[in-house]
Amino acid sequence: MHPSEISPRMGATPPPEPDQGARDLRDEVVALARSLPGGLRRLTVRNGDRAIEVEWATDAPGTGSSAPGAPAPAVSAASDDRPDAGAEAAEAAGAVRSPLVGTFYAAPSPGADPFVRVGDEVEPGQTVGIVEAMKLMNPILADEAGVVAEVLVGDAESVEYDQVLMRLRPTGRAR
Structure with a gap:
């Protein structure tokens, strides 16, 4: 114009x-x-x-389609020899992954309560952490509803692109 x-x-x-x-x-x-x-x-x-x-x-879960070269979906430990490994894999709702390389922060500021803890229910779009990259604080959002089953990285820990930060399981399932 x-x-x-x-x-x-x-x-x-x-x-x-x-x-x-x-x-x-x-x-x-x-x-x-x-x-x-x-x-x-x-x-x-x-x-x-x-x-x-x-x-x-x-x-969408269960479609199994992804574009060539796209980040691969999370792979579960269902090939484990334990009999309950398949049940654990079936309970996994998804993984929250880092969209970039940086430093993961579990809380909005030092000394504050973390965004989420194991056992907390999350909704799509809810902030579950922060990744700092080049002095920019990037909120990490849950893509789907679920319950935090496991947090895989510690506060102020370096993370890589596409690294799994935490695992969610579907809401309403037994722990």
């Missing part, structure tokens, strides 16, 4: 045209989004101190 296309208002100044750097960044982000495997759930770009966050869409 060119400034001459904006209707004049008293006291209002037209928005500045994006500079070449912003246009280049936008073009790069669009190219990145088109080249990524699988369906995107969220793509966030910040221009100040430049950060890009990518979150992939999760397949």
Whole structure:
């Protein structure tokens, strides 16, 4: 949009045209989004101190389909020789994974209560932790409802991309 296309208002100044750097960044982000495997759930770009966050869409449970090159779904220990291993795997509702490399924090601030504990029920979209990356605090959200069965990382522990942070089991099941 060119400034001459904006209707004049008293006291209002037209928005500045994006500079070449912003246009280049936008073009790069669009190219990145088109080249990524699988369906995107969220793509966030910040221009100040430049950060890009990518979150992939999760397949519906039981579909077994995923795009080639997409992050692999969690693999359970059902191949274990224990007789109850299959039952434990069947109870697993899902895994909460780190969407990026950084430092995991279980609580919003030092000394505060953790976002969730083992046994807590969570709802989709509920914050279950934070991963700090490049001085940005990124909330980790539950993708599905469940009960926290296991927290696999400690507070202030380094985590890798796609690392399982915690496991959820379906609500209403015996522990």
